[in-house]
Amino acid sequence: MFTDMAEFSQRNQPIESRNDTRARILDAAELLFTAHGLETTTLRMITGAAGVNLAAVNYHFGSREALIEEMFRRRLTWLNQERLRALDDFEAMAQGAPLKPRQIVEAFFGVALRMAADVNGGGRDFMRLLGRTYTEPSDFVRGFLAEEYAAVIARFKAALIKALPDVPRAEILWRFHFMLGAMSYAISGADALHIVDDGTLHDTDAEALYARLMSFLIGGLRAPLPEISVKKPRYKKAA
Amino acid sequence: MFTDMAEFSQRNQPIESRNDTRARILDAAELLFTAHGLETTTLRMITGAAGVNLAAVNYHFGSREALIEEMFRRRLTWLNQERLRALDDFEAMAQGAPLKPRQIVEAFFGVALRMAADVNGGGRDFMRLLGRTYTEPSDFVRGFLAEEYAAVIARFKAALIKALPDVPRAEILWRFHFMLGAMSYAISGADALHIVDDGTLHDTDAEALYARLMSFLIGGLRAPLPEISVKKPRYKKAA
DNA sequence: ATCAATTTCAAACAGGTGTTTGAGTATTGG
DNA sequence: CCAATACTCAAACACCTGTTTGAAATTGAT
Structure with a gap:
């Protein structure tokens, strides 16, 4: 190999x-x-x-599981600290005003993509693994992944809600979720893309990928709201 | 819908x-x-x-692998036939004119989402599995998955290129890839979303999800092109 | 009813898994 | 320098994996 x-x-x-x-x-x-x-x-x-x-x-x-956990943690804590640092910077600059959606997306996804582009440090391998793992059904992985992410997600959720006051909360959360999916596929794309590919496409340039994904994410995040977004009366389900 | x-x-x-x-x-x-x-x-x-x-x-x-393959095929061939049928219908209606992007997205992702919403027939379970599997590194799975998808992807790629003549081919392929990621996460979302979730969000209504994802996808697909989309000279890398 | 093909079943097979053991070897602190 | 700690190593452990086997049961056509 x-x-x-x-x-x-x-x-x-x-x-x-x-x-x-x-x-x-x-x-x-x-x-x-x-x-x-x-x-x-x-x-x-x-x-x-x-x-x-x-x-x-x-x-x-x-144990094997402990090895996996530590392997994730040493990268993930660094990544999430970096994300928060980027968000802090933006918020400091904004001086209390809501951030632009692009800045929030940049802080969360941009940092991750830049780590994924770090071939030498092995960050690329890790991000590919991370993207796949996010939806994996293994209990213990999802457990400490959620734990490691909780604080970061909360911060970014709050920032997005503040930045998009006209968009319903639920809508924002779902779109954040969709963006995670797009990023996951973007990172593992170099491998998976041969399914979509007919040979014309082998541009794995990290900078181009960054620009592409960024446009797509912002476009999706700022898309017109779906019509049926008005909620049905939110009574409790009968037991 | x-x-x-x-x-x-x-x-x-x-x-x-x-x-x-x-x-x-x-x-x-x-x-x-x-x-x-x-x-x-x-x-x-x-x-x-x-x-x-x-x-x-x-x-x-x-064998075990043969079981897996047949399990995928019985659902996947049906799903892809349905996708092609939907695309055929739209193209028949358009009478040679390019389709609207929304129609193409509807034919590919709409059909899949509707299958995923089919709880009774077991379609939901399958689509969750399929979304995860797409990026899985197992050789034999990716093998017949690519085989099963090849024809369908080609048709939809062509339709998109025709529908978006101002967008570079590579850009379209990448955005299609991003859309696949968003859909994958959308479908496995009910499980994975607890990471993003703080309890407010439990609307697994299929119709709402469909509308949400559709808006997001169209928004991403029609987003302004990234600036750096002009290619650097495409010389071969030095060995 | 009979015979042959199809399908089920309990048991065993060979091989790979994570983990433990206990004897060895380095390394470190007093 | 020596004892104590930290680490390495080959071997074995118990368990679980997909697959095979050969006999028993079931089925279906004549």
Whole structure:
């Protein structure tokens, strides 16, 4: 699969003091989980690629699930901090006024796309994995994913509601959800697009993708409201 | 827009003479694969839920993979035929003139959403599974998925290009891809949305979802083009 | 009713999974 | 320098996976 594992480890440096066994496992795990999926990738594949003993995973992380969780967390906490920082900056600039929708979208999705474009740091692999994982039915993954996202989503939801006072809350939440889907596909697109593709399309340029997705997201977010958006009387369902 | 859901369910129903062992396996498989994922669901879970012997799967389908493939095909061929039929109708009406983008989106995504809303016939479970699977890294799934989709995608791509002569081809393909992502999340949304949700949002009404997604998709599709859409010189990368 | 084909069933198979063990080896602090 | 801690390693553990087998039951046509 990999032509040269040593070269890979070297290229895929950051976040932790490399060559430490822990870090080598995490790096190999990220790559393999992305390539083969969360369920299909075995510990023996990971330890093999990382060049460490099989038992090292359980020694350093406790279990397979704990490894997965830590692999997600080390990237996700950084990503979400960055998102909040971007939002903070915009809000500081706005001095209490509502942000422009484009700024909010930029803070949330732009930061993620920029991380996804970071091929060297391995961010690209991770974002592809993350996009897929968001709808995965595995309980424990969805559990800590929700936990890790809760605060960030709340902030961005509030900002969007403030920025679009004429749009009903429910509408905003759904559109945020749709945007997540578009981003997920955008990131894993380089692989999946061969289904849509007839060969003309191989522009994986990150900057172009960013511009494309951004236009699409803003267009969807600012689209005219659906006609049937007026709610039926909201009585409780009969038990 | 939804003329009659009962009629739809009826038309969508049987596909096979129910209560046959084959059909019971397929139904149970659909439900369980949706709930637990393609990789995690075991044959023993399926045969257990279907109330048939373990060996029945290999007897009737040959292998686990063959079961998965047939499970996808029986729904997917019908869905895609329906999509093409809808597109044919619109094109017949247009009499050679380009379709309106809304019609094309309606034919592709509207039909899918209507299938996803068909709770009785099990269409909902299937569409949730399908949306997740589209980006899955499993080789054999992606293989026959691409095969099953190829003709349909080609038709819709052509229709979109004809309908939007001012938009570059690559742009259209990407936006189609983004729309697929939004739809995927829209369908699996009832489950995934608790991440975005704070409790206010439990409107899983299919009709409302349809209207919401439709507005979003059209908005994204018709968004102003990104500025950087002019291509850099397309020389080959140096090896 | 009979025979042959089809379908079911319990049991076993070979192979892969995450995890544990206990003896080894490095590394570190006093 | 030595003891104590941290880490590595090969082997084994118990369990679960998809698939196969050969006999039993069911079905359908003559």
